[in-house]
Amino acid sequence: KAGVTQTPRYLIKTRGQQVTLSCSPISGHRSVSWYQQTPGQGLQFLFEYFSETQRNKGNFPGRFSGRQFSNSRSEMNVSTLELGDSALYLCASSLAFSGRDGEQFFGPGTRLTVL
Amino acid sequence: GDSVTQMEGPVTLSEEAFLTINCTYTATGYPSLFWYVQYPGEGLQLLLKATKADDKGSNKGFEATYRKETTSFHLEKGSVQVSDSAVYFCALGGAQKLVFGQGTRLTINP
Numbered sequence: 001k002a003g004v005t006q007t008p009r010y011l012i013k014t015r016g017q018q019v020t021l022s023c024s025p026i027s028g029h030r031s032v033s034w035y036q037q038t039p040g041q042g043l044q045f046l047f048e049y050f051s052e053t054q055r056n057k058g059n060f061p062g063r064f065s066g067r068q069f070s071n072s073r074s075e076m077n078v079s080t081l082e083l084g085d086s087a088l089y090l091c092a093s094s095l096a097f098s099g100r101d102g103e104q105f106f107g108p109g110t111r112l113t114v115l
Numbered sequence: 116g117d118s119v120t121q122m123e124g125p126v127t128l129s130e131e132a133f134l135t136i137n138c139t140y141t142a143t144g145y146p147s148l149f150w151y152v153q154y155p156g157e158g159l160q161l162l163l164k165a166t167k168a169d170d171k172g173s174n175k176g177f178e179a180t181y182r183k184e185t186t187s188f189h190l191e192k193g194s195v196q197v198s199d200s201a202v203y204f205c206a207l208g209g210a211q212k213l214v215f216g217q218g219t220r221l222t223i224n225p
Contacts, residue, residue, distance in 0.1 A: 043159075043204065103164065
């Protein structure tokens, strides 16, 4: 069974631009979560989608948004990029809601560098 | 809200040494507890889990016991290998989502 795939793997943008990252979950998984990983802040939860609905949202500004399609694929968008948005963005999928019973399967991440 | 506190790293050990990485949590209700591992250049992968008090999760020689009385889920391994070098994350699965600790970077020297 194919794992979680994320595209692109690496991205370089300049301040003020916007970016869209893509995530394809494991086949049959309906929940997709996004995380931002930085050396200073560690792993921070961005949002979770289940059946095309945002179920949970972390404490990030409105510049960070996401969506999920009917095939469970998900995209996240960051507008008006700032230097501090440079990070590894991880996507994780699970069969159901993450949480008590929700083992998550992670993709390799997209490394975003903002210059 | 729910939270997880891990021992700060980095941790450096010699091969075949005993490993303990401490993890304590704060949660309402009865969460599940997880340890995830991240090898260089990869995403996180589940190492082990426990879903109720006194459960012991184990995998690849690693163990952790869900201790409700001390709200802890410490990761242990009797004899580490160079290939265990990675970042380890303790996580709590509550009603709404997974909450991760800050991660502990482990380096094993031959």
